Amino acid sequence: MAGPYLPRLKAPILLLVGGYDDEVIELNEQAYEKIKAVKQLEIVPGATHLFEEPGTLEKVAALAAAWFQKYLIR
Numbered sequence: 001m002a003g004p005y006l007p008r009l010k011a012p013i014l015l016l017v018g019g020y021d022d023e024v025i026e027l028n029e030q031a032y033e034k035i036k037a038v039k040q041l042e043i044v045p046g047a048t049h050l051f052e053e054p055g056t057l058e059k060v061a062a063l064a065a066a067w068f069q070k071y072l073i074r
Contacts, residue, residue, distance in 0.1 A: 006034035012071040013039045016060050018047030040067070 013035055015028045025043060032041045042063050047056035 002031070003034060006031055007036050009035055009037045011037060012067070013037055014064065014067040015039070015041045016063060017041070017043050018049055018051060018056065019043050019045040020048045024049060038071070 015032060017025050017028050019025075028041055032039060044051065044056050044059050044063075047053055047059075051057040051060050
């Protein structure tokens with residue numbers, strides 16, 4: 001649904017996907033190609049859609065925190 005709007009995004013975009021979530025990885029890779037803003041796609045190994053596996057949510061939190069420190073806190 002957001003496809004036509006992705007090239008218009010201006011804010012830095014972080015996409016986080018579980019490594020076991022093949023369908024969502026594919027969708028995020030397609031979205032990534034359309035985004036023209038600063039972007040990063042991180043695939044968290046050993047994780048499913050909800051990052052319920054031990055250590056995966058902590059990995060997501062660390063990636064998000066680093067992203068926000070880089071692009072939000074100025």
